[in-house]
Amino acid sequence: QVQLQESGPGLVTPSETLSLTCTVSGASLGTSYWSWIRQSPRRGLEWIGFVQYSGSPIYNPSLKRRATLSVDTSKNQFSLNLTSVTAADTALYFCAGILGSDNYNWFDPWGQGTLVTVSS
């Protein structure tokens, strides 16, 4: 059974960088695409980007190039860095795998989510 677990600081200072890591167990990173999604009352569910062990990540343009996704295959982890954060980046952050069949794809499984608050 594939399981994902987010980790990282729960509080980030405005203008600083938010850094989160997702540890994958039960599967190799090379078997899928991996994504970050966040959820807030104001913005709902918002896809941030996805990454594969090889190839370039794909990002949501709404983040205006503040997001960087990377993969560490030696640790079976993938990470999110989000620069120049503001209060608007306060959200519950999820990591998720992307599964697919016949050109259709969906987010599964998901981590439990980690709450990140941006505040001084």
Added chain:
Amino acid sequence: DIQMTQSPLSLSASVGDRVTITCRASQSIAKYLNWYQQKPGKAPKVLIYAASTLHSGVPSRFSGSGSGTDFTLTINNLQPDDFATYFCQQCFTTLYTFGQGTKLEIK
């Protein structure tokens, strides 16, 4: 971006009822539409992909239909475990977008 609009945003129903949730895309997405269920404090779980294909382990009382811009999620014979929030999500483009969610509450 493809905008996904759900209706209603909230819904009250009783155990045993049949409910329908609608999701409309701002442009045609063929059948590239997924449905998720989310309970408080938990991550969303996929119920249906490709508009109408039930994900493994999902009860058959859940069904999805539609193509193009209009989609529905139907839950027959509501069970206590079904009271949750439901989201649609398009995967027609890799700029994935979600609906606002429909909160299903017990009447």
